[in-house]
Amino acid sequence: MAASGRAVVIGASLGGLLAARALVDSFTEVILLDRDAPPAEPVHRRGVPQGRHVHVLLARGRQALECLLPELGAELYRLGATPVDLHGQVHWYNDGHRMRSARSDLTGFGMSRPLLEQAVRQRILALPGVRLVPDCEVTGLLATADGRRVTGVRLAPREGRAATLTADLVVDAGGRASRSPTWLAELGYPAVEQERVEVGVTYVTRRYRREDGQLEDKLGVLSNAMPGRARYGVVAPQEGGRFAVTVAGILGEAPPVDEAGFIRYATSLAAPQVGELVRQAQPLDEPVLMRFPASVRRRYERLSRFPDGLLIFADALCSLNPVYGQGITVAAVQALLLRSLLARGRHRLARRFFRRAARVIDGPWSIAVGTDLRFPGVTGRRTWKVRFVNAYLARLHVAAARDAVLGAAFLRVVNLIDPPARLLGPDVMLRVLLGRRQRPSASSMAR
Ligand SMILES: Cc1cc2nc3c(=O)[nH]c(=O)nc-3n(C[C@H](O)[C@H](O)[C@H](O)COP(=O)(O)OP(=O)(O)OC[C@H]3O[C@@H](n4cnc5c(N)ncnc54)[C@H](O)[C@@H]3O)c2cc1C
Structure with a gap:
C-alpha cells in the first residue's frame, strides 16, 4: 500500500520514536512533537526523569529493535555499549539463591538510557518524511464536530503562540502521564478502565x-x-x-x-x-x-466507542513496574505490531491495534503483577493460579542454583522470548521436582 498523509506523534522518547518507525512505511509525513528539546549529547533530559537510572534492554527488546532498525546493535557497540550474555555474564540472585550461570544466546546491551534513545533518535530522524518539533507541548486534540474522528492536535510551543496541527493519525506516546483520558472525556467518550497496582x-x-x-x-x-x-x-x-x-x-x-x-x-x-x-x-x-x-494499564480495548484517527502507545497504554525492565521491549513489540497492521490498511485501526496490543501486554503484565503479588503489602487479586505459580517459582529458583537448564528457561521467560506458560511444561516441571530433592549448596545461598 502506497504511503500517504500525515501522522503526528505526541512524545519523542523511545515509545514515540519507535511508533514513528512503524508509521513511516504508511505515511509520507511523520511529525514527532515533544515538550523537550533533544540534547546533542547522550545525557539526561527533563521529560524522561527515569533516564538517570539503569535501563535493562531485554533480549526480546534487542531482537525487536533490530527488526525495526537493522544493525542498531552494531551502532550501539560502536558508541560504547557492552554486549552482555544475560545468563553467562551476570550474577543472578532470585529469592537469595544464586542461579547457576551458563553461556547463552540471550544477549543484552549495557548502556545508558540516553545513549539508546540518542542512537534510536538519529536513525529515526534520518528516515524520509520524519521530523521532530522540539519545545512544543500538546495541549489537546482536534476532532470533527461529531467527535467521531480526531483530526489533529493543539500545540503550545515554548516560544510563540498556541497553534494547531492537522493529522490523518495522532499517536499518543506521551508516557504514563498521558492526557488522552482527559482529552477523550472532553470529546464525550466514556472513561477508560484503568488497572493500577x-x-x-x-x-x-x-x-x-x-x-x-x-x-x-x-x-x-x-x-x-x-x-x-x-x-x-x-x-x-x-x-x-x-x-x-x-x-x-x-x-x-x-x-x-x-x-x-x-x-x-x-x-x-x-x-x-x-x-x-x-x-x-x-x-x-x-x-x-x-x-x-504504581503499575498502570489502561484498557482502551474495552471501550465501546473510540474515535478514528487516534492511537495510544507504549507507556501511555501500559506502564509496568520498572524492576522487570520490560517497558522498551513492550514498546518495540508494539511498533512491530503497528507496522504490520498498517500494511493491511487503516480501516478500524484503533480497534485492531488495541485488541492485539492487549495480547502483547498480557505476558509482561502477568509477570510483573504476578511477581509483585508475592509481597503481602501489594493489593490485588491473588487467584489460585498466581499463588500456585509463585510457590512453583520459589522452588524453581532453589533448583536453578544447581541446574543451569532451569535458569535458562526462567531467563527466556523474563526476557520475553518464551511465554510464561513455558515454565509449566512437563520437562521444566520434572527438573524442578528433581531439583527440589537436592538441598541447595551453601555457596548458592546468599546471606
Ligand atoms: C525508574 C524507571 C526505570 C525503568 N527501567 C527500565 C528498564 O530497565 N528497561 C525498560 O525496558 N524500561 C524501563 N523503564 C520504562 C521505560 O523508561 C519506558 O517504557 C520507555 O521510556 C518508553 O516510554 P514512553 O516513550 O512511552 O514514555 P516516556 O519515556 O515517559 O516519554 C514520554 C515523552 O513524551 C513527552 N511528552 C509527554 N507529554 C507531552 C505533551 N503533552 N506534549 C509533548 N510532549 C510530551 C515527554 O517529554 C517525553 O519525551 C523504566 C521506567 C522507570 C520509571
Whole structure:
C-alpha cells in the first residue's frame, strides 16, 4: 500500500520514536512533537526523569529493535555499549539463591538510557518524511464536530503562540502521564478502565568507574527482591567505562541517598557483589532518587466507542513496574505490531491495534503483577493460579542454583522470548521436582 498523509506523534522518547518507525512505511509525513528539546549529547533530559537510572534492554527488546532498525546493535557497540550474555555474564540472585550461570544466546546491551534513545533518535530522524518539533507541548486534540474522528492536535510551543496541527493519525506516546483520558472525556467518550497496582518503588542510582577484575569478572548483577527482604539491586555496564548501580526498595521503603547509607543498603542485598563494588569502586557522581508509585494499564480495548484517527502507545497504554525492565521491549513489540497492521490498511485501526496490543501486554503484565503479588503489602487479586505459580517459582529458583537448564528457561521467560506458560511444561516441571530433592549448596545461598 502506497504511503500517504500525515501522522503526528505526541512524545519523542523511545515509545514515540519507535511508533514513528512503524508509521513511516504508511505515511509520507511523520511529525514527532515533544515538550523537550533533544540534547546533542547522550545525557539526561527533563521529560524522561527515569533516564538517570539503569535501563535493562531485554533480549526480546534487542531482537525487536533490530527488526525495526537493522544493525542498531552494531551502532550501539560502536558508541560504547557492552554486549552482555544475560545468563553467562551476570550474577543472578532470585529469592537469595544464586542461579547457576551458563553461556547463552540471550544477549543484552549495557548502556545508558540516553545513549539508546540518542542512537534510536538519529536513525529515526534520518528516515524520509520524519521530523521532530522540539519545545512544543500538546495541549489537546482536534476532532470533527461529531467527535467521531480526531483530526489533529493543539500545540503550545515554548516560544510563540498556541497553534494547531492537522493529522490523518495522532499517536499518543506521551508516557504514563498521558492526557488522552482527559482529552477523550472532553470529546464525550466514556472513561477508560484503568488497572493500577500500587508497588511504591523507590530507585536510587549511582555511577562508578569500571575496572578490570570487578564483579568477579562478570559484567552485571541482578538481585531480586523477595518477601521479607523487599530490596532489589542491579549493576550494569555503561559506555564511558563505568558501571551504573541501581538499588530499589518497594512498598515505600526508600534506599538512602547519602554515601554511607547507600553503601549499607547495597551491602544488605542478597547479591554480595553489589556491596563489594560500591565499597571499592570510585564513584563518579552523587546518588539520584526517583519514585515509581504504581503499575498502570489502561484498557482502551474495552471501550465501546473510540474515535478514528487516534492511537495510544507504549507507556501511555501500559506502564509496568520498572524492576522487570520490560517497558522498551513492550514498546518495540508494539511498533512491530503497528507496522504490520498498517500494511493491511487503516480501516478500524484503533480497534485492531488495541485488541492485539492487549495480547502483547498480557505476558509482561502477568509477570510483573504476578511477581509483585508475592509481597503481602501489594493489593490485588491473588487467584489460585498466581499463588500456585509463585510457590512453583520459589522452588524453581532453589533448583536453578544447581541446574543451569532451569535458569535458562526462567531467563527466556523474563526476557520475553518464551511465554510464561513455558515454565509449566512437563520437562521444566520434572527438573524442578528433581531439583527440589537436592538441598541447595551453601555457596548458592546468599546471606
Ligand atoms: C525508574 C524507571 C526505570 C525503568 N527501567 C527500565 C528498564 O530497565 N528497561 C525498560 O525496558 N524500561 C524501563 N523503564 C520504562 C521505560 O523508561 C519506558 O517504557 C520507555 O521510556 C518508553 O516510554 P514512553 O516513550 O512511552 O514514555 P516516556 O519515556 O515517559 O516519554 C514520554 C515523552 O513524551 C513527552 N511528552 C509527554 N507529554 C507531552 C505533551 N503533552 N506534549 C509533548 N510532549 C510530551 C515527554 O517529554 C517525553 O519525551 C523504566 C521506567 C522507570 C520509571
